[in-house]
Amino acid sequence: MPSSPEKRREQSRRWYANLSLEEKKKHNSRPKTRNAEKAREHRLTYKFGSGSVEYKKSRIVNQVNRCVICFCVLDKACLDHNHETDEWRDVTCDKCNSGLGMFEENISILKSAIAYLKKHALLPGQRVSLSRARDSLVKVRTSEARMLY
DSSP states (O other): OOSSHHHHHHHHHHHHHTSOHHHHHHHHTSOOOSOHHHHHHHHHHHHHOTTHHHHHHHHHHHTTTBOTTTOOBOSSEEEEEOTTTOOEEEEEEHHHHHHHHHTTTOHHHHHHHHHHHHHTOOOTTOOOOHHHHHHHHHHHHHHHHHHHO
């Protein structure tokens, strides 16, 4: 069996590519594991190698079972990592981990998103009128059009 995760992934890709269409359908329709946590641990080991599961568990204990970003209780804990170096960071909740990925771990994009949220923040009990929302949208589209030309 190949030793590195990259070699294992490549071997799996070659194996799957050689299956017939019927075999692929059978493979893809097989029952999934009943133990979701065990499946996540398997994927974590497959992706990052041995030691990643223990690291994740130790981080969860150190973080008192809380996400480092939103501080919610970790239902589905994700081991966050740097996508360029694959260096492990902390454990986040699924939503925060997905959010970081959606923002491409780009600090300037995150700052822009924060500025956007602050600009459009509402006070408790305050409502947005449709005309105000429409005017804001027109201003945004006009400024975007100016940036294009």
